Amino acid sequence: xxxxxxxxxxxxxxxxxxxMAELRAQVEAxxxxxxxxFDAEKYYDKGRTxxxxxxxRGPQEDLSRRALQLCSLATGEIVPTSER
Numbered sequence: 318x319x320x321x322x323x324x325x326x327x328x329x330x331x332x333x334x335x336x337m338a339e340l341r342a343q344v345e346a347x348x349x350x351x352x353x354x355f356d357a358e359k360y361y362d363k364g365r366t367x368x369x370x371x372x373x374r375g376p377q378e379d380l381s382r383r384a385l386q387l388c389s390l391a392t393g394e395i396v397p398t399s400e401r
Contacts, residue, residue, distance in 0.1 A: 375399060 324340060327333045334340040361369075 321337060324333075324335050324337065327335055329335075334343050
């Protein structure tokens with residue numbers, strides 16, 4: 318209720334949302350702009366990629382081994398990376 322009151326009280330000549338629907342539309346527009354402007358090549362630079370790779374090394378290996386086991390492609394017991 319407080320948000321609706323604040324939106325309704327905003328200046329009519331300002332380019333601010335005056336209703337919840339207008340606010341939702343504005344947030345969606347900002348999200349769309351952000352997605353369009355996102356450049357994965359710049360974000361996932363060499364250092365960030367190496368960090369993610371190192372951070373997920375054990376869990377990713379365990380997940381891969383479990384997936385292979387569930388697909389009957391590997392029949393050996395899975396030993397978590399942390400126990401090796």
